[in-house]
Amino acid sequence: MDPTGWAGVFREGRDLYTRNLRPGERVYGEDLRTAGGVEYRRWEPFRSKLAAMLLKGAPPGLWTEVRSALYLGGAHGTTVSHLSDLWPDADVFVVEKSPVSFAPLLALARRRPNLLPLLADAQLPERYAADVGTVDLLYQDVAQRNQVAIFLENARTCLAEGGTGVLMLKVRSVTQRRPVAAVVRDARAELVRAGFAVRAEVGLAPFSKEHVALVLAPPSAPSIAR
Numbered sequence: 001m002d003p004t005g006w007a008g009v010f011r012e013g014r015d016l017y018t019r020n021l022r023p024g025e026r027v028y029g030e031d032l033r034t035a036g037g038v039e040y041r042r043w044e045p046f047r048s049k050l051a052a053m054l055l056k057g058a059p060p061g062l063w064t065e066v067r068s069a070l071y072l073g074g075a076h077g078t079t080v081s082h083l084s085d086l087w088p089d090a091d092v093f094v095v096e097k098s099p100v101s102f103a104p105l106l107a108l109a110r111r112r113p114n115l116l117p118l119l120a121d122a123q124l125p126e127r128y129a130a131d132v133g134t135v136d137l138l139y140q141d142v143a144q145r146n147q148v149a150i151f152l153e154n155a156r157t158c159l160a161e162g163g164t165g166v167l168m169l170k171v172r173s174v175t176q177r178r179p180v181a182a183v184v185r186d187a188r189a190e191l192v193r194a195g196f197a198v199r200a201e202v203g204l205a206p207f208s209k210e211h212v213a214l215v216l217a218p219p220s221a222p223s224i225a226r
């Protein structure tokens with residue numbers, strides 16, 4: 001297992017791994033591997049857009065000390081479970097609006113106390129902002145037409161100055177009619193108008209053909225690259 005440029009993420013060959021917070025337990029059927037007496041979970045890029053983003057060339061040093069994170073669109077907790085591995089002492093708030101997805105998320109959180117699930121609509125951050133407070137990382141993966149507006153509203157409410165935003169932009173949820181590049185350009189322009197710096201843009205194909213990941217620095221935070 002070799003360390004990578006992203007704290008807590010390991011690599012063996014082409015595969016990424018995180019250290020399993022619950023040794024012996026799988027979350028979504030992933031491989032478990034033991035090295036040096038430590039158990040790791042394989043992080044599947046076809047199942048998790050964050051793993052895809054790392055493998056497709058996200059910049060190193062994306063996070064340093066994460067004490068709290070807000071994750072919008074947790075679904076059953078596939079990606080969330082790896083954040084739970086990465087930051088055992090953090091509070092990872094997970095917003096999910098579907099009661100069907102929320103049930104397995106809740107079960108996962110019972111076994112992983114750093115996960116704090118919220119059954120809520122990410123379009124209404126005022127409903128959970130008081131519980132969440134200010135976070136170091138805002139991650140969004142919701143297939144909604146107004147994805148950028150949702151991200152901006154949550155960032156305005158909860159993201160710390162100097163924090164990091166990751167927006168998994170599902171291009172075809174914004175519109176079916178315009179070229180992908182134009183949709184991404186408009187999304188970037190809207191974010192920049194709101195004061196964000198785009199630190200990286202990463203296409204997720206072949207792992208996720210419809211998504212482009214944007215790594216964002218909020219207003220007045222220093223940007224690494226545009």
Ligand SMILES: C[S@@+](CC[C@H](N)C(=O)[O-])C[C@H]1O[C@@H](n2cnc3c(N)ncnc32)[C@H](O)[C@@H]1O
Pocket residue numbers: 047048049050072073074075076077078079080095096097098101120121122123141142143144
């Ligand atoms: C593609 S799935 C997320 C997969 C998950 N991020 C992962 O990598 O494991 C999108 C999720 O967003 C949820 N979602 C969509 N709109 C939402 C909203 N407005 N508020 C909260 N959750 C929402 C859906 O119910 C669905 O579970």
